Amino acid sequence: MSMGAYDEDEHERREAKNNNVEVTDDDTRTTYEGSVEFDSGDSAEELLDRFQQMKN
Numbered sequence: 001m002s003m004g005a006y007d008e009d010e011h012e013r014r015e016a017k018n019n020n021v022e023v024t025d026d027d028t029r030t031t032y033e034g035s036v037e038f039d040s041g042d043s044a045e046e047l048l049d050r051f052q053q054m055k056n
Contacts, residue, residue, distance in 0.1 A: 040047070 042050075
């Protein structure tokens with residue numbers, strides 16, 4: 001069989017492997033509560049000025 005040739009047995013083996021997913025009891029989603037705030041302390045103009053200085 002040449003490189004890249006279709007192998008039906010290999011395809012079926014991989015398909016069976018991918019369809020077999022193990023799920024355990026501790027596979028639960030974590031719920032996060034709270035809020036996130038980002039404050040850089042600089043205004044948009046100051047940040048743009050700093051960016052222009054970095055580019056030059």
